[in-house]
Amino acid sequence: MEKTSTRTSRRKRAALAAASLGLSVVVMPGAVHAQAAASQSSSDLAGKDAAVQAADVPAAADTPNSAAGSTAPASGASTATATRRAQAAAAGQSGSGAANGIPMTVNVVSRSSIDQQQPTDSYEALRGAAGISSSAGASVADNVSIRGIALEGRTSFRLNGALPINNFLAMPLEDKQAEEALKGAAALLFGIASPSGIVNLVTKRAGDTPNASIGISGTTNGEIVGSVDVGRRFGPDNQFGLRVNAAGGHLSSTIDDVEGSRNFVGVAADWRPTNRLSFKLDFEDYERRITEQSTIGLLSPVNGKITLPAVPNPNRLLSGDWAAYKARAQNILLRTDYKITDDWRVLAEAGRAETIRDTRDLSTLMNYDPITGQGTLVTKLVRDQDYVNKYARVEANGKFNTGALFEHHLTFGVMYNDRYQNNPSVQSVSTPQNLFNPVTLPAPVRTQPIVELPQDSKDTGVYIYDAVTFAKRLTVIGGMRRTDYSLTAQQAKGPSTHFQTTNYSPAIGVTFLLRPDTSLYASYMTGLQETGLAPSTAVNAFQTLPPSVAKQKEVGIRSSALFGFNGTLAYFDIDRGTAQLNDQNVFVTDGRSTYRGVEASFGGEVNRAWTFNLAGQYLHARTSGASNPALSDTRPENTPNFTLSISVTYHPSILPGSSLSAGMFRTGGQAVNNANQAFIPAYTVYTLGAGYTTRIAGHRTTLALNVNNLANDRHFSAAGNGLLIVGPARSIRFSARTDF
Incomplete structure (x- = not known):
């Protein structure tokens, strides 16, 4: 332990020196020649919906960084006179099919914003948007909630609007052109998905101008990661494109003795043999080794109330430097597009995503004294977890007219998903530990044999939807998706379970263009969602529950009429199945939950020097119909009643190329369980940043x-799930990138 601490101390001093050097260059430009500013603030996010685009913006499928496959018009939530910067975000960064006529909200984090903010995960990247909150705090994966609903790790994260990737390992951002939060219409577009939305990651692709850069990033806690990014087009008429990103280095944390390593390589290739035919290939391979911090278990209720401890020091490691998390992932996606005519095209794509967690020592501090902190650390020794997603889709879309006033944009296709997982049996080891004064613990040893527990779910979806525009002002979209779903799961005790169902998911949406810069929209959609993966504390740990029907309604307005600022206001109503731990500590679907809320955002450029973004959401969420009356008419666990974010960026004219930014992110109180036996208080996180090009x-x-x-x-x-998560302590991150 002492050797590790000494090593960490040296790395922290080295990182602090590097950060000081970087800061000196930022604030003392005399040694170099300043250039035009290139960084953007987090106001790029909510104010630049990919859905906010002009009617003459090219379809997303025509852009090099897009994974959208539709030639349909701008989203029903569009604005015909969106700013040029918003148009660029929509046309060049959306990889989700946001331009397919469906009224939905798409919050986009641009590449420049990722470079400027240096987010450590998807939550930090997206938290400037309305209704984004953390589902599990700092962890080994990207934990995001949209509109109060935690995203599911197997179906809620997509690569280029297509392949469902496994969110059980922090996903690399070095090769991403943009990150999107798609709210609402996930079921029609993706089949099995959360009714609140999904997160989509759009990869970089080679442009007509060659690029090459090297970079370094790190923290004052000793983390150092290097990266390289090279892109070229070649061959006759530049028909071949290749973009390679790689990164690797040492990981560290604000938590004492938490260290590790990561490696990543990503390749995006494309071939355009003719002006009608194109192929795209995306490949990612990454691994991470890191010490995993312990969670804190809830105490047993007394007279219906749970006592919460004081927040422990977030810098202290409760588990041990032996608490290994070792995982690796590989994603591959192949796509081809063929333009049959100027108005019709067809696409076919297939992919595979696999994540293997070789080792995970997952610990929780239980049965502690809330005053003295003395309790028991329960460590679950998890080994050889394997998650495989297989995906395929064939789709055709095009446009035609009926009469002089009606323009149709028709899309139809078939999609197939196969999600296999093996979560072998776990062994628990208990050791005394103190919440407030943790001591060094010996590494636990597994003595029990591993029992394989495979599980496989499949779904096939056939879908069709048509967006009909009348007189270029009114757009009505109607669609239907049929989903055939099956699930087979091996239980730790007893025979295998089988589940099969067929579901029809209708969708309808209406958009009316009040004026060129203002539109009203409304939508209603249903679909299936897998209601969650059982937590490690459950009797049926890591089991995926069968899907349930979810419904989503939304009405809203978008406008840039007020001084050119982008503004949105929306009301939504989501009804979904509730997954929770029952009295036998089994994770089951029991009852329904409704999420009704209002969200708004407002922001943009005040002038050449100042930009801002304001986003917030008020949420009223309740459960009903549970078998236990104590779990009805209560707030769903881990659901904040409001979120609020404010960010400001300043580009000083006295120092061209520089930027200063500040942000405030407030999250409302959250119930610790569905019985509402305690609430964690609201909290606020402040950020500060500086950039220089x-x-x-x-x-x-x-x-x-x-x-x-x-x-x-x-x-x-x-x-949630019987656990408390401590938020991360203050951290200082730095980065430098040089383009060649």
Whole structure:
């Protein structure tokens, strides 16, 4: 332990020196020539919906970074006079089919915003949008909730609007052109998916201009990661494109003695043999080894109430430096597009995503004294978990007219998903530990044999939808999806379980263009969602529950009429099955939950120097119909009643190429369980950032420095599944990138 601490201390000192050097370049530009600013703030996010685009913006499928496959018109939530920057975000960064005529909200985080903010996961990247919250706090994966609903790790994260990737390992962002939060219409587009939305990751592709860059990023806690990005087009008429990204280095954390490593390589290739035929290939391979912090278990209720402990020091490691999390993932996606005529095209794509978690020592501090902190650390020794997603889709879409006033954009296709997983039996080891004064613990040893517990679910979806535009002002979309679903799961005790169902999911949406810069929209959609993966604390740990029907309604308005700022206001109503632990500690679907809320965003450029973004959501969520009356008419666990974010960026004219940014992200109180026996209080995280773009030795160089949790506020960031999650302490991140 002492050797590890000494090593960590040395790395922290080295990282602090590197950060100080970077900061000196940011604030002392005399040694170099300043260039035009290139960084953007988090206001790029909610104010630049991919759905906010002009009617003459090219379809997303025509852009090099898009995975959309539709030639349909701009989204029903569109604005015909959107700003040029919003149009660029819509046309060049949306990989989701946001331009397919469906009224939906798409919040886009641009590549420049990712470079400037240096987010550590999807939640940090997206938290500037309305209704985004953390589902599990700092962890080994990307934990995001949209509109109060935690996204599911097997179906809610997509690569290029297509392949469902496994969110059980922090996903790399080095090869991503943009990250999107798609709210609402996930079921019609993707089949089995959360009714609140999905997160879509859009990969970089080679452009007509060659690119090459090297970068380094790290923290003052000793983390150092290097990266390289090279893209070229070649061959006759530049018909071949290749983009390669790679990264690797040492990981560290604000938590003492938490260290590890990561490696990543991503390849995006494309071939355009003719102006009608194109092929795309995306490949990612990444691995991560890191020490995993312990969670905190809930105490048993007394007279219907649970006592919460004081928030422990977030820098102290409760488990041990032996608490290994070792995982690797590989994603591959192949797609071909053929333009039959100027108005009709067909696409076919197939992919595979696999994540293997070789080792996970997952610990929870249980039965502690809330005053002294003395309790028991229960460590679950998890080995050889394997998750495989197989995906295929064939789709045709095009446009035609009926009469002089009606324009149709028709899409139909078939999609197939196969999700296999093997979550072998786990062994628990208990050791005394103190919540407030943790001590060094010996590494637990597994002595029990591993029992394989495979599980496989399949779904085939056939879908059709038509967006009909009348007089270029009114658009009505109607669609239907048939889903055939089956599930087979091996139980730790007893025979295998089987489930099969067929579901028809209708969807309808209406958009009316009040004026060129203002539109009203409404939508109603249903679909199937897998209601969750059982937590490690459940008797049926890691089991996927059968799907249930979810319904989503939304009405809203979008406008850029007020001084050119982008504004949105929406009301939504979501009804879904409730997954929760019953009295026997079995994770089951029991009852329904409704999520009714209002969300709004407003922001844009004040002038050349100032940009801002304001986004918030009020949420009223309740459960009903549970077999236990104590779990009815209560707030669903881990669901904040509001979120609010404010971000401002300033580009000083006295220092061209520089930027200063500040942000405030507030999350409302959250119930620790569905019985509402305690609530974690609301908390606020402040951020501060600085960026500078210049030329060093003739090469464009971009520097960034960001502070997260500036006030070093101690807080519980999430609660659910019988656990409390401590929010991360203050961290300082830095990065430098040079283009060649």
